[in-house]
Structure formats: structure tokens, C-alpha cells
Amino acid sequence: MKVAAVIVDVPTRQTDRPFDYLIPEKWENVLQVGMRVTVPFGPRLLQGFVIEIKTHSEFKTLKPIQEIVDVTPVLNEELLGLGKWLTETTLCFMISAFQAMLPAAMKAKYEKEIHLVSSEHRAYLHADVQPFFAHRSVIPWKEIENTDILPLLQKEIQKGHLEVVYRVKEKGTKKTMKYVALALPAEEAKEMMNKLPTQAAKQKEIIACLLSCPEGMLLKDLLELTGASSSSAKALLNKGVIVEQEIEIYRDPYEHREFVKTEPLPLTEEQQRAIEPILESVRTNKHEIFLMYGVTGSGKTEVYMQAIDEVLKQGKEAIVLVPEISLTPQMVERFKGRFGSQVAVLHSGLSVGEKYDEWRKIHRKEVKLVVGARSAIFAPFENIGMIIIDEEHEASYKQEENPRYHARDVAIYRARFHQCPVVLGSATPSLESFARAQKGVYRLLTLKKRMNEKGLPSVEVVDMREELRSGNRSMFSRILFDKLKDRLERGEQSVLFLNRRGYSTFVMCRDCGYVINCPHCDISLTYHRVQQRLKCHYCGYEEPIAYRCPSCQSEHIRFFGTGTQKVEEELAKLLPEARVIRMDVDTTSRKGAHEQLLHEFGAGNADILLGTQMIAKGLDFPKVTLVGVLAADTMLRLPDFRASEKTFQLLTQVSGRAGRHELPGEVVIQTYTPEHYSVELAAKYDYEMFYQREMRIRKLHGYPPFYYLALITVSHPELTKAVATTEKITAHLRNHLSSETMILGPVASPIARLNDRYRYQCMIKYKREPKFTETLKTIVDHYQQEIAQGQLQITIDLNPYMMM
Ligand SMILES: Nc1ncnc2c1ncn2[C@@H]1O[C@H](COP(=O)(O)OP(=O)(O)OP(=O)(O)O)[C@@H](O)[C@H]1O
Numbered sequence: 001m002k003v004a005a006v007i008v009d010v011p012t013r014q015t016d017r018p019f020d021y022l023i024p025e026k027w028e029n030v031l032q033v034g035m036r037v038t039v040p041f042g043p044r045l046l047q048g049f050v051i052e053i054k055t056h057s058e059f060k061t062l063k064p065i066q067e068i069v070d071v072t073p074v075l076n077e078e079l080l081g082l083g084k085w086l087t088e089t090t091l092c093f094m095i096s097a098f099q100a101m102l103p104a105a106m107k108a109k110y111e112k113e114i115h116l117v118s119s120e121h122r123a124y125l126h127a128d129v130q131p132f133f134a135h136r137s138v139i140p141w142k143e144i145e146n147t148d149i150l151p152l153l154q155k156e157i158q159k160g161h162l163e164v165v166y167r168v169k170e171k172g173t174k175k176t177m178k179y180v181a182l183a184l185p186a187e188e189a190k191e192m193m194n195k196l197p198t199q200a201a202k203q204k205e206i207i208a209c210l211l212s213c214p215e216g217m218l219l220k221d222l223l224e225l226t227g228a229s230s231s232s233a234k235a236l237l238n239k240g241v242i243v244e245q246e247i248e249i250y251r252d253p254y255e256h257r258e259f260v261k262t263e264p265l266p267l268t269e270e271q272q273r274a275i276e277p278i279l280e281s282v283r284t285n286k287h288e289i290f291l292m293y294g295v296t297g298s299g300k301t302e303v304y305m306q307a308i309d310e311v312l313k314q315g316k317e318a319i320v321l322v323p324e325i326s327l328t329p330q331m332v333e334r335f336k337g338r339f340g341s342q343v344a345v346l347h348s349g350l351s352v353g354e355k356y357d358e359w360r361k362i363h364r365k366e367v368k369l370v371v372g373a374r375s376a377i378f379a380p381f382e383n384i385g386m387i388i389i390d391e392e393h394e395a396s397y398k399q400e401e402n403p404r405y406h407a408r409d410v411a412i413y414r415a416r417f418h419q420c421p422v423v424l425g426s427a428t429p430s431l432e433s434f435a436r437a438q439k440g441v442y443r444l445l446t447l448k449k450r451m452n453e454k455g456l457p458s459v460e461v462v463d464m465r466e467e468l469r470s471g472n473r474s475m476f477s478r479i480l481f482d483k484l485k486d487r488l489e490r491g492e493q494s495v496l497f498l499n500r501r502g503y504s505t506f507v508m509c510r511d512c513g514y515v516i517n518c519p520h521c522d523i524s525l526t527y528h529r530v531q532q533r534l535k536c537h538y539c540g541y542e543e544p545i546a547y548r549c550p551s552c553q554s555e556h557i558r559f560f561g562t563g564t565q566k567v568e569e570e571l572a573k574l575l576p577e578a579r580v581i582r583m584d585v586d587t588t589s590r591k592g593a594h595e596q597l598l599h600e601f602g603a604g605n606a607d608i609l610l611g612t613q614m615i616a617k618g619l620d621f622p623k624v625t626l627v628g629v630l631a632a633d634t635m636l637r638l639p640d641f642r643a644s645e646k647t648f649q650l651l652t653q654v655s656g657r658a659g660r661h662e663l664p665g666e667v668v669i670q671t672y673t674p675e676h677y678s679v680e681l682a683a684k685y686d687y688e689m690f691y692q693r694e695m696r697i698r699k700l701h702g703y704p705p706f707y708y709l710a711l712i713t714v715s716h717p718e719l720t721k722a723v724a725t726t727e728k729i730t731a732h733l734r735n736h737l738s739s740e741t742m743i744l745g746p747v748a749s750p751i752a753r754l755n756d757r758y759r760y761q762c763m764i765k766y767k768r769e770p771k772f773t774e775t776l777k778t779i780v781d782h783y784q785q786e787i788a789q790g791q792l793q794i795t796i797d798l799n800p801y802m803m804m
């Protein structure tokens with residue numbers, strides 16, 4: 001007897017353990033650990049992952065495995081171990097960890113159907129039921145679940161004429177196409193061709209074409225080449241001259257793109273010094289973590305690529321993480337240009353099917369390198385030689401849903417397993433990483449010079465309060481406006497950046513000050529001009545815009561804040577001759593729009609690129625000589641201990657977009673808080689000074705990297721329940737954690753109500769707490785029942801990045 005221990009697809013506390021199933025004899029030699037299976041679970045069928053195969057079980061009666069989903073394991077030993085580690089470090093369920101490592105297409109889709117037991121039973125069905133099965137023997141449950149016929153169907157099921165069948169399918173599908181080849185040896189085929197009557201000219205052509213291409217070709221291509229119709233091909237198929245077969249093909253999002261092949265550039269002395277230790281570590285299989293701190297435009301990407309070259313030469317694989325890569329098509333181009341078809345690209349802009357295909361290329365070892373956003377860290381390579389995380393300070397490397405992992409931690413786990421280096425790169429390293437480099441935990445590599453030897457662009461900070469005082473009510477300072485005009489005259493390009501985070505267009509009454517809020521969340525609604533609607537960006541609620549104040553009926557209700565649309569309108573008024581490309585969520589939602597807009601700008605079809613966060617990084621356009629930041633400090637007001645760090649990073653990144661090539665660049669930063677050190681020091685490009693100051697503040701207030709942080713958020717539709725539960729949790733923690741640990745709370749979350757649920761939180765700052773996860777697990781266990789009922793929610797974020 002062989003038994004499989006299976007983790008089933010039900011993310012709850014009670015089912016978060018392996019269940020034993022009997023392996024039917026025919027599969028004893030087929031089934032392997034890491035494969036997916038379909039198993040009966042209660043009345044249903046579920047998908048599950050085999051995590052162990054053993055020879056006996058402590059349970060007497062075992063249900064057999066229903067079906068094997070995979071031909072080869074989709075999770076190897078390393079990834080299974082990583083899954084376990086994720087459950088311990090992020091407190092997620094096993095099933096969530098496994099699913100996070102695979103493309104969404106592989107998640108199971110469950111369907112329920114009603115089947116006619118056999119056609120003989122049709123005659124016995126109740127007269128009202130019969131029409132449903134008149135021409136078919138299966139009806140989907142969905143079709144009848146909310147109809148009056150259901151009770152009757154249930155009776156038929158009891159009588160044994162109908163049965164309920166559960167189906168488990170994959171969300172994504174493999175794409176296939178017809179492939180044809182000759183079914184006969186060449187000589188015989190030639191003979192056949194000559195024997196065909198003259199009317200069958202197209203059939204002759206098909207044979208001739210296939211004779212010249214003995215390995216066969218896609219039917220589509222064959223018909224295109226010969227101009228034959230599919231009926232000609234069908235005729236030959238029936239005569240047995242050709243064979244047809246469905247072959248699997250990949251959806252390639254870059255299919256129609258030509259990538260210009262690039263060669264490694266001779267490295268500068270500084271680059272050479274940075275790459276040496278990385279190459280050394282690749283060659284000697286040494287696990288080491290490098291922090292490559294290099295100013296914008298210092299040639300970090302070139303160093304990555306040459307290090308990857310070495311990894312590939314060693315016959316190994318590499319993973320490169322880039323933040324939100326769909327947002328930087330230029331980056332894809334650089335890697336595709338250098339490594340061609342050896343690269344798989346994984347990012348959020350791809351369709352579910354495309355992501356699945358890229359994943360399978362990796363799984364089948366058809367590629368050696370993956371460039372992708374956060375989840376690409378789970379690429380199923382088995383011989384990793386290096387992991388690179390570009391822009392390592394980016395918050396998007398932290399996943400904000402279960403499992404709440406940080407890609408940097410996963411990278412280090414995997415690199416330790418494979419005994420290979422991790423390279424973290426940034427012009428503005430996260431405080432945590434730079435502190436580790438200072439302590440020697442990471443090895444620091446520095447690139448101080450820009451490639452073009454021109455130095456970084458000069459930065460001017462403009463105090464917008466002064467502008468207002470001197471009568472300028474426009475959103476552009478006089479300096480910025482003059483410079484924009486100047487670029488326009490010189491035929492150079494400008495980038496205008498609007499920091500949207502923490503700054504949205506809200507609606508306020510000028511008479512009574514009433515702000516229109518979401519009725520379900522404690523947050524103001526955002527004005528969307530195109531649709532003329534107000535929307536909640538948290539829960540999706542929307543309503544038509546108001547022309548009168550709902551509170552005092554005044555007509556002086558106005559839209560506040562500066563959205564990109566508003567900036568665009570103002571530009572059209574002030575600089576009507578300027579050609580503007582706007583890039584924000586609205587203009588880039590269509591597939592490929594992002595890339596196309598950037599292409600337009602790169603081709604010189606616009607003078608000004610106006611956008612949000614998505615234009616802050618990665619862009620490298622030679623004609624950009626001016627960068628304007630419209631509202632530098634909006635983020636500083638957010639209740640987030642990283643607000644200063646994020647502001648500093650963003651300003652440095654944006655400034656780095658100017659003057660990257662021949663022409664020198666200039667930057668204008670507009671702000672209401674010019675004296676804030678994050679603005680002041682970003683303007684001087686003084687990362688080290690910023691690091692010193694910010695570290696002092698973190699130490700003073702007990703934040704990372706001096707303390708670890710955990711955030712517990714409790715939410716409930718009833719305010720009193722949310723408060724009471726948080727109080728109990730806080731008290732429990734006070735009793736069970738060490739006295740040096742700081743437990744703050746309960747307090748209302750910054751967004752105190754979301755989706756009609758009240759939210760309370762408790763923040764924990766600790767240095768050493770060996771029993772921490774255990775204590776947290778006890779808490780969750782204690783509330784298990786209430787959570788299962790759906791009223792109460794408790795989220796625990798170890799190492800939180802979102803404080804709201
Ligand atoms: N050794 C070299 N010789 C000549 N040109 C180089 C070399 N290395 C890099 N470059 C060029 O210099 C420019 C900046 O380099 P790169 O984009 O790699 O810098 P980066 O540090 O990754 O920039 P950022 O962090 O700002 O995106 C690019 O156009 C690149 O092709």
C-alpha cells in the first residue's frame with residue numbers, strides 16, 4: 001500500500017495540514033511528491049499538492065486519489081521546503097504558500113454539474129425535468145441553482161436518475177495549433193503527387209511544400225504558403241497522405257517585436273571593481289549578498305548583464321527581479337537584446353495564459369534567465385547561479401496579501417539553498433539593506449560616477465508657499481514654467497512628475513467644508529473626470545458627481561487636488577503648442593498602451609511626458625533635459641514611518657531621469673515643505689547624510705532597522721467587537737511577550753473603516769522574541785471559530801510596509 005499526504009485547496013486553519021489518500025496501484029510508480037492531484041474531500045472534489053509519499057497511514061480507511069493532474073512535479077523539493085518556510089515566517093496556510101509559487105492559471109476552478117445517470121433514465125424523469133435533458137445529458141449547476149426546478153432535481157437525484165458530478169479544472173489553458181506532416185516516405189508521396197489529377201493542383205502543391213519541409217509545419221503556415229484551402233488539406237488527410245496533430249504552442253507577448261542584439265560593453269574601472277567580487281562568488285559557488293549602491297545612470301544594469309553572462313557560461317540559471325516590469329519596457333528590451341530567446345519575462349501586464357506559457361518555458365528548462373516582477377522569485381529553476389534584485393528598496397517587493405512575503409527574503413532563502421550570490425542594486429538602498437552593509441552582513445559595492453561623466457543634474461527646490469504669496473496661483477512655479485518654455489523652444493524634452501500617492505482629487509464644499517466620503521470606508525471619494533463619477537479607490541464604490549453640497553446645499557462644491565488630467569488641462573492652456581503624453585492608470589489600462597506611449601515619447605512625438613509613479617524609474621531617453629516634480633511632499637503626510645525614506649527615494653529616482661546622455665539635465669522640485677530633510681538632501685543627492693539622519697530618527701522612535709515590526713489588524717462590522725477583540729489580543733501579548741517589547745495599541749487604523757468593517761490595530765516593536773510566531777498562532781487559533789463565521793478578520797503582517 002502506498003499513501004500520499006496531500007495539502008488540499010481549502011485555505012482555513014482546520015484544513016491547514018496534510019490529509020492521507022490511498023494511491024491506486026496503477027499510479028504507484030507514477031505519482032511523485034510535488035505533483036497536483038484531485039481528491040475527494042467531503043462531498044466535493046478538490047485539487048491538492050502531494051507533499052509526501054509513505055507506506056502506511058494511521059487512518060484505517062483511506063479514500064483513493066481520483067486523478068493525477070501533472071505529468072511531472074510542479075513543485076520541486078526546494079520549493080516545497082520554501083513553502084514550509086513561508087508558512088512559518090509569514091504565518092500563512094500551506095496551500096496559500098504553494099499557490100503563490102505557481103502561475104494563476106494553475107489554480108483550480110471548481111464546477112458542479114448534474115448528469116443523467118444513463119440515457120435509459122431519461123424516460124423516468126419528471127415531466128417538468130425532462131425538457132432540461134431533452135438534447136443533452138449534462139447541465140451545469142450554475143444554470144439551475146437559483147431556479148424553482150432545484151427541489152425537483154433533488155428528488156430525481158435521490159431516486160437515482162440524476163447525479164451530481166464535481167469537476168476540477170485548471171483556470172488557464174494550454175494553447176494548441178494544428179501541425180501537419182507527410183504520412184508517407186518521400187518517394188511514395190512523390191508518386192501520389194504525380195498520380196493526382198490536374199484539378200487537384202492545390203493538393204499537389206501541399207505535397208510539394210511538405211516534401212521540401214520533411215519535419216512538417218503548422219497547418220496555418222502551410223495554407224498560407226500554398227494558398228490552398230483547408231478542404232484540400234482535409235482531402236489529403238483522408239487519403240492518408242498527410243497526418244495532423246495538435247501541438248502545444250506558446251503565447252509570446254513579444255512575438256512581433258524585433259530586439260536589436262547588443263554586445264557587452266567594455267566596463268569602466270568602477271564597474272570592473274564592482275563586478276569582480278560577484279564573478280568570484282559565481283565561480284566558486286559562494287553564497288554572498290552584495291549591495292550594489294550606484295547612483296542613477298552609473299551602469300548597474302550593464303554590470304548585472306555581464307555577471308549573468310558568467311552564470312550562463314557556468315551552465316546555471318539566473319533570476320532578475322525588477323519592480324512592476326510591465327512599467328519598464330525599456331528594461332525588457334535590454335535583456336532580450338542581450339540574451340535573446342534565453343529569457344522568459346514574467347510581469348503583471350501579461351495575460352493569465354501568457355504568464356502560464358512563460359512559466360512552462362522555465363519549468364521545461366527552455367530558458368536560462370527570467371526577468372520579472374515580485375513573483376518571478378519563485379521561478380522553478382533547479383540550478384540557480386545568481387539572483388538580482390534591481391531597485392531593491394522598492395516597496396512592491398513586499399506582497400500585501402497572503403502570503404505576506406518580501407521577495408528579498410525569498411531570494412536570500414533560495415540563494416542559500418543554491419549556494420549562489422544575491423545582488424541587491426539601488427541608487428537609494430533601503431535603510432535596512434544599507435545598515436546591513438554597514439555591519440558587514442552584506443558586501444557593499446559602490447558606483448559613484450555617472451556613465452556620461454557629466455555628473456548628476458542640478459536641482460532647484462521651489463517653495464510653493466512663496467509662489468502663492470507673490471500672486472502665482474498656477475500649479476507651475478515661474479521657474480518651472482520658464483524652463484518648460486525654454487525646452488520647447490530648443491526642441492528638447494521634459495518629464496513632469498506628479499506624486500499621486502496620498503494625494504487625490506477629492507470633492508469639498510467651499511462653504512461648509514464638507515468632504516464627500518465613501519459611505520463604506522472612512523476615506524474620501526476620488527473624482528474621475530472622464531466618467532464624471534466619484535469612486536472609492538479602496539472598495540470600488542462609485543456614484544455620480546454632486547453639483548450641490550449634500551450637507552448645506554451650496555453650489556460651491558469643488559474638486560480639489562491635482563490630478564494628472566488637471567495638469568494636462570492647465571498645460572493646454574498655458575503652453576498650447578506643447579505636445580503632451582499623459583501616463584497614468586487611466587491612459588495605460590489598455591494592454592500595450594504603456595509601451596506604446598513610451599515609444600511615442602522616445603521617438604520624439606511629444607515634448608512633455610506627464611505622469612505618476614510609473615514614469616519615475618527605468619526611463620532612459622537622451623533628449624530629456626528637464627524634470628519637474630509638481631508636488632514633492634504629498635507622501636510626507638501619510639502615517640507611515642517610511643514616508644521620509646520613500647520621498648527621498650522617489651525624488652532621487654525622478655531626478656535621475658534627466659541628462660542621462662550628451663545633453664546636461666536640470667531638475668525643479670516644487671514643494672510646500674522645502675525645509676524637510678528628505679527634500680533638502682534629495683536635492684543634494686546626499687544619500688549618506690540622509691541615511692545618518694533617518695537612522696537617528698528610527699532609533700529614537702524604535703523602528704526598523706533597530707526593531708522588528710509586526711502589525712495586527714482586527715476588523716469587524718461592529719465597532720465594539722473590533723475594539724474589544726483588539727483589546728484582548730493586546731492584553732494577551734502584554735502577558736506573553738518580553739518586557740523590552742513595545743506593544744502599541746489598540747488604536748483605530750489610519751483608515752478606520754473599510755468596506756463597512758471597522759478596523760483596529762496593534763503594533764508590536766521587538767528585538768528578540770523567540771516565541772513570537774507561536775504566540776501569534778495561539779491568538780489566531782483562539783478566534784478560529786469567529787473567523788470561520790466570516791464576521792471577524794485578523795490579519796498579521798510581520799514586517800509591514802502598508803501602515804494604513
Ligand atoms: N561600460 C559602459 N560603457 C559605455 N556605456 C555604458 C557602460 N555601462 C553602461 N553604459 C550606458 O550608460 C547608461 C546608463 O547605464 P544603466 O542604465 O546601466 O545605469 P543604471 O545604474 O542601471 O541606471 P538607473 O539606476 O538610473 O536605471 C546606459 O545608456 C548604458 O547603456
Ligand SMILES: [Zn+2]
Nearest residue numbers: 509512549552
Ligand atoms: Zn456645504
Ligand SMILES: [Zn+2]
Nearest residue numbers: 518521536539
Ligand atoms: Zn469605499
